[in-house]
Amino acid sequence: MPVSRALRTLALALGLTGAGCGFLEEEPPPEQLVCRSDAECAAGQVCFVDGCGNPGGDIVVEVQPHPKAGLLAQDFPVDRLRAEQNLELFSPVRLTGTVTRGTATTTDGGTAPIPYRAPIHLLATGDSRLIPGVARRQETTLTPDDGAWVLPVGSGRYTVTLTPVDPALPPLSRDAFVDPSSGGVVAFELPTASRVVTLAGTLVLQGTKRVDADMEVQVLDEFLRPLSQRARVARGTGAFQLVLGAEDAARDTVLLRATPVNAGDLVPWKTFVVEPSGTLPAPLELGDPGAAVKVEGRVLEMDGQTPMAGARVSLQGRVAGGGTFKGVPVLTDAQGRYQLTSLPGVAETPLTLVIVPPPSSRSRLTPQQVAVAAxxxxxPDVTCPERMTVVGSVKNPEGSGPASGVRVVAEPVGALDGYPQPPLGFESPLTTDSNGSFALALDPGEYRLDFLPGENLPRVSRFVTVPAGTADAEVMTLAAFTLSRGRSLSGRITLPPDPALAPDGIAANASVRFFRVVTVGGRPESILLAQTVSDSTGRYSTVLPTR
Incomplete structure (x- = not known):
């Protein structure tokens, strides 16, 4: 289904009738998939990252009125952009829920659920239903009011996990959809004592040898969702007890994950497949990885001679006994040297040495398999290859000359096989030069490049996959592209008056973001077109692309 049609269908399903929804128009003609400038597109269309398209189509706006006061994100499609685009928000979005445990007999001889009144921890994680890649997360610990609770959230789809503070009860997870107009509702029913199963077991290093570290265990389902709370392993005996609901205890198998409490402990973590049938018949063996060893080395810049100072170095991978080890990172000194404490690896699966150069270095993120003996x-010294240099140029609208002074931001959006995803995105310290040219030194990975011009021109974005450079190919040249003309967009943001939060119904200092929803490489993506903040009167103004 085309993105525009999907947005319209979802808008109708959500019953969104607030400002900006307009009348639903006919499907536009098929869009051109490859372009470098608006001139290559049909009349009225703009060259976007996914090809030519209607500049007023597939637009979703997100407004965060006042997060600290519990007024979180509301998003909705905008089907017809106007120069004066007022945004009428709904009341604060809330996820309301109930939690009960057991039933009681009523006066008429029936039964009614018993409200649960003890403290609970709530974690809601998810994303926007309309804007791919925009995450949502809220958590809190509270005491239900006669079994009822309310959690401020942004509109979206969530997995809500309720964990009683009482360790004798298991966590519960439910899916919930929250839309701006009506919020969301979710109900939990905690198991009674007769519906709770205790899974008991013992964790050992190997044979009768105990694990010399603080460990905790937890039961997970096949999607790694928690079926039990985390439980400490008795350090002296290795014994542990986990509490499951009867339905989860009836599963054929579950995952039981054992992890060290302290990241600095030289102990692996391991995931077991077990039958959740009361008491595990045999101890779970973490596997004896052997005694810890010291690992030293040196990191060099791409020239193979200059020591790399300030690089972050770590070791990770499979160790003897089948567990997985992830060491604590250290920084190289002025001579490029590092010293790690690690568990030894195994011959068939070497450990991976991960080197993250400092931002000032032109060398790239380097994972390297190494043999760590007992x-x-x-x-041996590790020479980090040069980062791939990505070069390109930007032209002013309609090819009227080079676009100088354009800010360039690189945002990692994915990893390549064999490489971790690059660290957080960054803005280039240099803008495009007088020829409109730019150059970025990037680690291997998938990126979204955002170009932010001034002079009332809209931002534009492009996706690029940066391979690992080789001695023969250390420069990646992108095709030149042309900026779009801008159209001014302004309006007022209002919401239902609230005596405590917005007595005058004005959404002052609200964050506003306009996205275009696209499909790139067969997967949905969202491109940020503009962002701004409303003033004290609730008015905002920004610039979007146009022909």
Whole structure:
């Protein structure tokens, strides 16, 4: 289904009739998939990251009125942009819920659920239903009011996990949809004592040898959702007890994950497949990885001679016994040297040494397999290759000359096989030059490049996959592209008057973001077109692309 049609269908399903929804128009003609400038598009269309398209179509606006006061994100499609685009918000979005445990006999001989009144922890994680890639997360600990609770959230789809503070009860998870107009509702029913099963077991290192570290265990389903609370393992005996609901205890198998409490402990973590049938018949063996060893080495810049100072170095991977080890990172000194404490690896699956150069370096993120023996080890010097240089140029609208002074932001959106996803995005310290040219040194990965011009021109974005460079190919040249003309958009943001939060119904200092929803490489993506903040009177203004 085309994105525009999907948005319209979803808008109708959600019953969104607030400002900006307008009348639903006929489907536009098929869009051109490849373009470098608006001139390559049909009349009235603009060259976007996914090809030519209607500049007023597939637009979703997100407004966050006042997050600290519990007025969180509301998003809705805008089917017809106007120069004066007022945004009428709904009342604060809330996820309301109930939690009960057991039933009681009523006066008429029937039964009624018993409200649960003890403290609970709520975690709601999810994303926007309309804007791919925009995450949502809210959590709190509260005491239900006669079994009822309310959690401020943004509109979206969530997995809500309720964990009683009482460790004798299991967590429960439910899916919930929250729309701006009506919020969302979710109900939990905690199991009674007769519907709770205790899973008991013992965790050992190997044989009769205990784990010399604080460990905790938890039962998960096949999607890694919690079926039990985390429970400490008795350090002296290795014994543990986990509480499951009867339905989960009736599963054929579940996952039981054992992890060290402290990241600095030289102990692996391991996931077991077990039958949740009361008491585990045999101890779970973490596997003896052997004694910890010291690992030393040196990191060099791309020239193979200059020491790399300030690089973050860590070791991780499979160790003897089948567990997985993830060491604590250290920084290289002025001579590029590092010293790690690690568990030894195994011959068939070497450990991975991960080197993250400092931002000032032109060398790239480098993972390298290394052999760590059961004795103190000095690894060979590692020379980090040069980051791939991505170059390109930007032209002013309608090809009227080079676009100088354009800010360039690189945002990682995915990882390549064999490489971790690059660290957080960054803005280039240099804008485009007098020729409209730019150059970025990037680690291997998938990126969204955002170009932010001034002079009332809209931002534009492009996706790029940056491979690992080689001695013969260290420069990646992007095709030149042309900025779009801008159209001014302004309006007032209002919401239902609230004596405590907005007595005059004005959404002052609200964050406003306009997105275009697209499909890139067969998967939905969202492109940020503009963002701004409303003033004290609730008015905002921004610039969007146009022909």
């Amino acid at each position: 004795v103190d080890t000095v690894l």
